[in-house]
Each structure stands twice: as structure tokens, then as C-alpha cells.
Amino acid sequence: MxxxxxxxxxxxxxxxxxxxxxxxxxxxxxxxxxxxxxxxxxxxxxxxxxxxxxxxxxxxxxxxxxxxxxxxxxxxxxxxxxxxxxxxxxxxxxxxxxxxxxxxxxxxxxxxxxxxxxxxxxxxxxxxxxxxxxxxxxxxxxxxxxxxxxxxxxxxxxxxxxxxxxxxxxxxxxxxxxxxxxxxxxxxxxxxxxxxxxxxxxxxxxxxxxxxxxxxxxxxxxxxxxxxxxxxxxxxxxxxxxxxxxxxxxxxxxxxxxxxxETVSPLTLEPAQCPLTICISQNPQLYSIASKRAVQQIQAIEELVVEDPGARGIRALFLQDELLKACLSLSHSSSVLITTGFPTHYMHTPPEETDGPPGAIAMAAMLQALRKEVVIVTDERALEMNQHIMQDAVKKGVIKTPVPVISFQSKGPDSALHFLCHDGDPTKPRFDHLVAIERSGRAADGNYYNMRGVNIRHLVDSIDDLFTTASTIAGITTTGIGDGGNELGMGKVKAAVKAYMPNGNLIACDVAADFAITAGVSNWGGYAVACALYVLNRCPVHWRYLQRGLGSSPTPDQQSLWSGCLPTIAKEEDMLHILVKYGVRSGKTANLGLEVDGLTFYPHHSDIIQRLRHLTLA
Known part of the structure; x- marks a missing residue:
């Protein structure tokens, strides 16, 4: 001019x-x-x-x-x-x-x-x-x-x-x-x-x-x-x-x-700190931001936990960046409901398996450290046992603060709505994110099946109703973590389950989550969520966006608290000892010992935990 x-x-x-x-x-x-x-x-x-x-x-x-x-x-x-x-x-x-x-x-x-x-x-x-x-x-x-x-x-x-x-x-x-x-x-x-x-x-x-x-x-x-x-x-x-x-x-x-x-070109930014946008919700519409470095770290974590030492063919169910999107959504959340429990051993008491609870508690520990409210919901028949497991986990230092463990009983068509929302008002949700990890999921015929195709419906409460109801409520997002396709939330990949998994047409969960995290063992998916949340909140680009551009970087005390809540070999071994104390068995073999899905803790699970920590803290 x-x-x-x-x-x-x-x-x-x-x-x-x-x-x-x-x-x-x-x-x-x-x-x-x-x-x-x-x-x-x-x-x-x-x-x-x-x-x-x-x-x-x-x-x-x-x-x-x-x-x-x-x-x-x-x-x-x-x-x-x-x-x-x-x-x-x-x-x-x-x-x-x-x-x-x-x-x-x-x-x-x-x-x-x-x-x-x-x-x-x-x-x-x-x-x-x-x-x-x-x-x-x-x-x-x-x-x-x-x-x-x-x-x-x-x-x-x-x-x-x-x-x-x-x-x-x-x-x-x-x-x-x-x-x-x-x-x-x-x-x-x-x-x-x-x-x-x-x-x-x-x-x-x-x-x-x-x-x-x-x-x-x-x-x-x-x-x-x-x-x-x-x-x-x-x-x-x-x-x-x-x-x-x-x-x-x-x-x-x-x-x-x-x-x-300042007209600095994006090309002059340090490549690792270049911010990327990711859509994490369409109801309501919400995008999040993280640095390229954090995104790549989480993608590496995701690739690690999808390893399949049991040769179950779970790679066919894998969707890339589901871990990233789920953890970005969790990072923005304030109140999280976690559910777990797969009663595959219907001939034993208790019928639960060792896959699920350790991953659930690992996620809960990190979410607590990030100042989120966390509640765990489980079957009524297993409520007392899971409350005792939580108490023992606190005593052993697996988690710092006890998480409330409750049950859900469907007593009518509005039960789930009243459970999820204050006074049953969908504009006032109690939780903004639901996570299911190794939780038996409802199949298309209304029943619940283990991987062998055995119907275990009599052992399962209808916690699926919480996820189907949540899908109708703006502001509640859901994540499912599984390793076979019959777990709650894995309905998002049911076509692949039917096509590639044994008994897939029968056992495939019909209830979809917004995000479906596939892992070689579901516990690994829970560990991955804890690690990815740590990576995100250590990312300056994501932290600034999360804080709306207000305030300063995380303090050394905050960062120390977060790192102390990451899974460790010692904590996860202690967690398995607690489960064995209450008679919880390995999923594939029903062995009562330090084993998950037929894989012994040493060297299989300990190796994954060590590699996860290396990727997370690198």
C-alpha cells in the first residue's frame, strides 16, 4: 500500500x-x-x-x-x-x-x-x-x-x-x-x-x-x-x-x-517439535495437538504391544493410531470409568483370568497421577474380591491411592443412563471416558463367549449397556482394549474378527468403542496407555494445548510423580502375586501362577515392560 x-x-x-x-x-x-x-x-x-x-x-x-x-x-x-x-x-x-x-x-x-x-x-x-x-x-x-x-x-x-x-x-x-x-x-x-x-x-x-x-x-x-x-x-x-x-x-x-x-516458516521449527493435529471426537467435535516426536514415540509403543508371541493372529485386528487417539482423549478427560473382568474359567472359582486387572490398575495409577477421577466397575459376583485386590495393590505400592471399585446392575432401560449421568441427564455426565480392558463383550446373539466358543453369559453383568448408552451421549468417549476380538469395545473391528479369528463369527463382540486398541496381551495395552499418557503430558506442545496456553511447564515434582506411576517389572510381578493369592488363573492354560495368557511372567511379560519403559523414557 x-x-x-x-x-x-x-x-x-x-x-x-x-x-x-x-x-x-x-x-x-x-x-x-x-x-x-x-x-x-x-x-x-x-x-x-x-x-x-x-x-x-x-x-x-x-x-x-x-x-x-x-x-x-x-x-x-x-x-x-x-x-x-x-x-x-x-x-x-x-x-x-x-x-x-x-x-x-x-x-x-x-x-x-x-x-x-x-x-x-x-x-x-x-x-x-x-x-x-x-x-x-x-x-x-x-x-x-x-x-x-x-x-x-x-x-x-x-x-x-x-x-x-x-x-x-x-x-x-x-x-x-x-x-x-x-x-x-x-x-x-x-x-x-x-x-x-x-x-x-x-x-x-x-x-x-x-x-x-x-x-x-x-x-x-x-x-x-x-x-x-x-x-x-x-x-x-x-x-x-x-x-x-x-x-x-x-x-x-x-x-x-x-x-x-514473526513469520517463521514451519520448516524452520525443530522437526521433532513440529505440532500435529489429531481429531479425537466428532460428538462434540474436538481436535488435539501433539508434537511429531510424541506421536512417533506413541506409534512405537503401539507397535511394540501388538507383538504376538502367542501366534494368535491378532495383527489382523490392528488399527494404527488407536492408542494415540485414545490417549489424547484420555488426556483431555477429567473423570474415567474403567471396567475389566473376563470369566473365561467357568469351571473354576473364581472364573477370572490374570489378563485385565493389572492393565486396568496400571492405567488407573497414571490417570490418578494426572489428577483424573477414576472409578473401576466390575461384576457384582466379583466385587468383593476386586475390592480386596485393590487394597492389596495399594499396600504393595502397585498404585498409590485406592480406586473405588463398584458394580453395575441393569434394572431397566434407563439404568445405564442414570449410572453414567447425574439424575439421568445426558447433559451432566459423571464420566467423560469409559475404558474396557479384557472385559467380556456381548456378541451379536446377546451372549458372551470365551475364545473356545463357550457361552459364559451367566457370569457376566451387562456392563456393555454403559458403552452402548455412552455412544448416544455427547461428551463421553470410549476405548476398548483386547487381544482376541471377543472383548468389550472390539466391535469396532468385528469384521476382521469374523474373518480371521477362530470361532470369529460366534464370539466377535458386537459392541464398538470409539477407539479399539489391539495388543498381544491385553495387559500390555493397559501398560501402553499408561506410557502414552506419560509421553503426551511430557510433550511441551500437547501440555500447552491442554492448559489452554495458561501457566507454566510441568514442575519437576509433577514429572517425578508421573514417572513413578509407570509400570515396572517389580510392580507388575507383585500384581500377579496378588491375583494368584485370590485364585485368579492364566487365561489360556488355567495355571495358577505368574503367567498371563499362557506366557510366563519371565521372560515374556518382563521383557515387554522393560522395552516399554525404554521407549517411554528415551
């Missing part, structure tokens, strides 16, 4: 900013594409340290570019600038209330002498990078200011500042999500990568057509709503603190710096 040579002149840059300010209002920030934009907050000097601490704690929405000295009008971001004049429009707040909007703050010069100006990064700074990456910027295409929304996500409080985060939304075509995430991830001073991709209600936003700030931007067919942290959070912070007098830029009317916006 202006000759590039003129921009080299400090006086011309000042003139240009003023010209933009005078000619344009809400879209002024887009008039110098490729230059860093800044949101502005001006506060009394007595509040300055608290606000800086607030910015440091919430660097996603409030990346601090510059803090002025008291009464300083100019800043190092723009030669010859004057904060009283250089925003196209200002908001004036008194006691936290917006009193008016002004084109200049010169009339407040005496008051500004005791005030400090904060210049904060702005997402307009990465729109040039989006365009360069081939990502359409819909608000620019439509000639609108970007849409901005208050969310239900609380910022981290500092001093007197306590407010919800504000986000900006840009619709992105689904096939451009990786490009959008990667190029913005490389611009941390312009808010960095997205904090949410998918359904707006997960952020507490109920109507995209009614933004709190900016203009409504139309979402085109095939677009996914993508949300970035927004510097207008500073406006909310001012309102929450209720200072006697404060100023901010008017949303969309940013301060324009002389500095080129």
Missing part, C-alpha cells in the same frame, strides 16, 4: 501510523500486514507489578512485548511513537466500567504521568504467516474484524487480576489445520498456537454468531473453528480489577509497531 522505502524513515513510520489511525477504525490493525501488532493496557503504577505477574502467568493471551516506565509515552517497539495518539481508538475505564471510547488520550496527560503502559502481542501478527502457509484468513476475506469471545476458562490469578480468558476465532479448512497450527506455533509473541480446535461450547461459547468483541465471521463449509488466546483478555482483567482509572486499546484497534511480525 505504501512504498517499502518510505518505511525506512522513522518520521515516515510515525506519519504512517497516524495516517492509519485517522483513516481507519476497527480494521486499522490489518493496514500494515506483516508488522507486529500490540494490544495496550495502561494502569496506575501501583498495579503495574501485579499486572506484569498476571501477564507472565498467562503468557498465551498476554505475551508481554514491552512494559513502559512510569509516564513514558514512547516505546522501543516503534520509533517516535506516542501512546496517547497511536492507537486508532481507546477505551476509558473508571472503576472497571467502560465509560467512553476516544481517538486520543492527550486530554489525560496529567493522569498518564503516574501510569504504566503494557504492550501485549496480538494475533493479527500471525495472519501474514497464515496466508503465506496457504491458510485462508476468513475475517480478512470477508472484510471484518476477527471474532473474539469471553470463555469459561479462568486465567491464573495474580494479585488483584482475575478474569476469564478471551479467545479469537478463525475458521480453518480441515485440511489446513496442520499448516495453521504449525505456522502460529512458531509465533509465540503473537499468542502462539491455538488453545482449542473444535466445538465452541467446550470453551463456554454458545453462539459463534454473537461475539463479545469484533465482528461475526462466517464459517464456510468444511471449516473447523480454531481458537487462539487473545490479548483482549487484558480488557477483561482491567474490568475485574476495577481500578479508579485505566485505559486499553479498543478491541481491533491495536498499536502498530515498526517491527516485522
Amino acid at each position: 505504501f512504498p517499502a522505502v518510505l518505511l525506512k524513515c522513522a518520521g515516515m513510520r510515525t506519519f504512517l501510523r497516524r495516517a492509519v489511525r485517522l483513516k481507519y477504525s476497527t480494521r486499522a490493525a490489518n493496514m500494515r500486514p506483516g508488522y507486529q501488532q500490540a494490544n495496550v493496557v495502561i494502569l496506575h503504577k501501583d498495579l503495574a507489578d501485579d499486572f506484569e505477574a498476571f501477564c507472565r502467568a498467562n503468557s498465551g493471551p498476554l505475551p508481554l512485548l514491552y512494559r513502559s516506565k512510569c509516564g513514558e509515552w514512547s516505546c522501543s517497539l516503534a520509533t517516535g511513537s506516542d501512546i496517547r495518539e497511536d492507537c486508532p481508538e481507546y477505551c476509558v475505564f473508571e472503576n472497571g466500567k467502560l465509560m467512553k471510547k476516544m481517538a486520543s488520550l492527550s486530554s489525560y496527560t496529567p493522569q498518564l504521568a503516574d501510569m504504566v503502559t503494557f504492550y501485549l502481542g496480538c494475533s493479527f501478527g500471525f495472519e501474514a504467516a497464515l496466508t503465506a502457509a496457504g491458510v485462508p484468513v476468513r475475517n480478512v476475506e470477508q472484510g471484518k474484524n476477527v471474532s473474539m469471545y469471553k470463555t469459561s476458562v479462568p486465567c491464573i490469578r495474580a494479585g488483584q487480576f482475575d478474569c476469564p480468558m478471551v479467545v479469537s476465532m478463525r475458521p480453518v479448512p480441515e485440511d489446513k489445520l496442520d499448516a495453521a497450527v504449525q505456522c502460529t506455533h512458531a509465533t509465540p509473541l503473537a499468542h502462539g498456537g491455538p488453545v482449542h480446535i473444535g466445538h465452541p461450547k467446550l470453551l463456554g461459547i454458545h453462539d459463534l454468531s454473537r461475539p463479545d468483541y469484533g465482528d461475526p465471521v462466517e464459517v464456510c463449509s468444511g471449516d473447523v473453528p480454531v481458537f487462539w488466546a487473545c490479548g483482549v483478555t487484558g480488557v477483561e482483567a482491567v474490568q475485574s480489577c476495577k481500578p479508579a482509572l485505566a485505559f486499553t486499546h479498543s478491541p481491533g484497534c491495536m498499536f502498530i509497531t515498526d517491527q516485522k511480525a
Whole structure:
């Protein structure tokens, strides 16, 4: 729009900013594409340290570019600038209330002498990078200011500042999500990568057509709503603190710096830390993010546990990246229900096998360490035994804190709904993820079969109903872990079970989970989930997304807690000793000893555990 040579002149840059300010209002920030934009907050000097601490704690929405000295009008971001004049429009707040909007703050010069100006990064700074990456910027295409929304996500409080985060939304075509995430991830001073991709209600936003700030931007067919942290959070912070007098830029009317916006190409990112997007739910729509390194680590873990030393042909049931998707979903969850128990030994008391409970407890231990609520549900007839097993597992240090063990009895068509949801209200689920590991699954004829084709229905409670009901409730996701295809959740691969597994047409589970993890031994699938959750939460890219761009990295104490909850050879040997104490037998042979599915603990299971730890901690 202006000759590039003129921009080299400090006086011309000042003139240009003023010209933009005078000619344009809400879209002024887009008039110098490729230059860093800044949101502005001006506060009394007595509040300055608290606000800086607030910015440091919430660097996603409030990346601090510059803090002025008291009464300083100019800043190092723009030669010859004057904060009283250089925003196209200002908001004036008194006691936290917006009193008016002004084109200049010169009339407040005496008051500004005791005030400090904060210049904060702005997402307009990465729109040039989006365009360069081939990502359409819909608000620019439509000639609108970007849409901005208050969310239900609380910022981290500092001093007197306590407010919800504000986000900006840009619709992105689904096939451009990786490009959008990667190029913005490389611009941390312009808010960095997205904090949410998918359904707006997960952020507490109920109507995209009614933004709190900016203009409504139309979402085109095939677009996914993508949300970035927004510097207008500073406006909310001012309102929450209720200072006697404060100023901010008017949303969309940013301060324009002389500095080129960060336009780092995704190719310049360290390849291992390049972020990737993965869809983990369509009801509601939700995508997650993890680094390429973490994804590759989890894929290696998945490949390890699908090894088939028993030569059962389970590779035919394998679906790639089910472990990754299940663990991303679990990482976003807050309350998890786990079920296990396969009474294959109908001639023995108890009829249970040693595959399932160790994997369930390994998952529960890691989920607890990640501060998820965990409950285990099992058959009524095995309830007391499983409660004792849990107590012994705590005493032995296999798991740090006991997990409640309960049963489910179907007493009518709404039993599962009332079990899963408060007052039977599907909008108030108690759990957001269900996991079945080596749990006998209902076949097409309504019966339950072991691998030999023996009907064991009389020993199995209808926990399948929880999974079929969960499939109708938005916000509950399910995972099934199995090694033969007759396990709950493996209905997702029933066609392969029928085609490749002995007695497949009879035994195949008919109940599908959202994710079906195939393992050589189901316990290994449980260990893999624990390990993959550890990898994800150690991944800086995923952790930032999980925390919505707020707060800091995991503390050393947190990381130590997580690593201490990984499966070990000693813990899993102790777990098998506990099961043997209660008469639980190996699945294939019915041997009462340190054996699972006919494979002795040493060397088979111990070797898998050691290799899993190596892959996880590498």
C-alpha cells in the first residue's frame, strides 16, 4: 500500500501510523500486514507489578512485548511513537466500567504521568504467516474484524487480576489445520498456537454468531473453528480489577509497531517439535495437538504391544493410531470409568483370568497421577474380591491411592443412563471416558463367549449397556482394549474378527468403542496407555494445548510423580502375586501362577515392560 522505502524513515513510520489511525477504525490493525501488532493496557503504577505477574502467568493471551516506565509515552517497539495518539481508538475505564471510547488520550496527560503502559502481542501478527502457509484468513476475506469471545476458562490469578480468558476465532479448512497450527506455533509473541480446535461450547461459547468483541465471521463449509488466546483478555482483567482509572486499546484497534511480525516458516521449527493435529471426537467435535516426536514415540509403543508371541493372529485386528487417539482423549478427560473382568474359567472359582486387572490398575495409577477421577466397575459376583485386590495393590505400592471399585446392575432401560449421568441427564455426565480392558463383550446373539466358543453369559453383568448408552451421549468417549476380538469395545473391528479369528463369527463382540486398541496381551495395552499418557503430558506442545496456553511447564515434582506411576517389572510381578493369592488363573492354560495368557511372567511379560519403559523414557 505504501512504498517499502518510505518505511525506512522513522518520521515516515510515525506519519504512517497516524495516517492509519485517522483513516481507519476497527480494521486499522490489518493496514500494515506483516508488522507486529500490540494490544495496550495502561494502569496506575501501583498495579503495574501485579499486572506484569498476571501477564507472565498467562503468557498465551498476554505475551508481554514491552512494559513502559512510569509516564513514558514512547516505546522501543516503534520509533517516535506516542501512546496517547497511536492507537486508532481507546477505551476509558473508571472503576472497571467502560465509560467512553476516544481517538486520543492527550486530554489525560496529567493522569498518564503516574501510569504504566503494557504492550501485549496480538494475533493479527500471525495472519501474514497464515496466508503465506496457504491458510485462508476468513475475517480478512470477508472484510471484518476477527471474532473474539469471553470463555469459561479462568486465567491464573495474580494479585488483584482475575478474569476469564478471551479467545479469537478463525475458521480453518480441515485440511489446513496442520499448516495453521504449525505456522502460529512458531509465533509465540503473537499468542502462539491455538488453545482449542473444535466445538465452541467446550470453551463456554454458545453462539459463534454473537461475539463479545469484533465482528461475526462466517464459517464456510468444511471449516473447523480454531481458537487462539487473545490479548483482549487484558480488557477483561482491567474490568475485574476495577481500578479508579485505566485505559486499553479498543478491541481491533491495536498499536502498530515498526517491527516485522514473526513469520517463521514451519520448516524452520525443530522437526521433532513440529505440532500435529489429531481429531479425537466428532460428538462434540474436538481436535488435539501433539508434537511429531510424541506421536512417533506413541506409534512405537503401539507397535511394540501388538507383538504376538502367542501366534494368535491378532495383527489382523490392528488399527494404527488407536492408542494415540485414545490417549489424547484420555488426556483431555477429567473423570474415567474403567471396567475389566473376563470369566473365561467357568469351571473354576473364581472364573477370572490374570489378563485385565493389572492393565486396568496400571492405567488407573497414571490417570490418578494426572489428577483424573477414576472409578473401576466390575461384576457384582466379583466385587468383593476386586475390592480386596485393590487394597492389596495399594499396600504393595502397585498404585498409590485406592480406586473405588463398584458394580453395575441393569434394572431397566434407563439404568445405564442414570449410572453414567447425574439424575439421568445426558447433559451432566459423571464420566467423560469409559475404558474396557479384557472385559467380556456381548456378541451379536446377546451372549458372551470365551475364545473356545463357550457361552459364559451367566457370569457376566451387562456392563456393555454403559458403552452402548455412552455412544448416544455427547461428551463421553470410549476405548476398548483386547487381544482376541471377543472383548468389550472390539466391535469396532468385528469384521476382521469374523474373518480371521477362530470361532470369529460366534464370539466377535458386537459392541464398538470409539477407539479399539489391539495388543498381544491385553495387559500390555493397559501398560501402553499408561506410557502414552506419560509421553503426551511430557510433550511441551500437547501440555500447552491442554492448559489452554495458561501457566507454566510441568514442575519437576509433577514429572517425578508421573514417572513413578509407570509400570515396572517389580510392580507388575507383585500384581500377579496378588491375583494368584485370590485364585485368579492364566487365561489360556488355567495355571495358577505368574503367567498371563499362557506366557510366563519371565521372560515374556518382563521383557515387554522393560522395552516399554525404554521407549517411554528415551
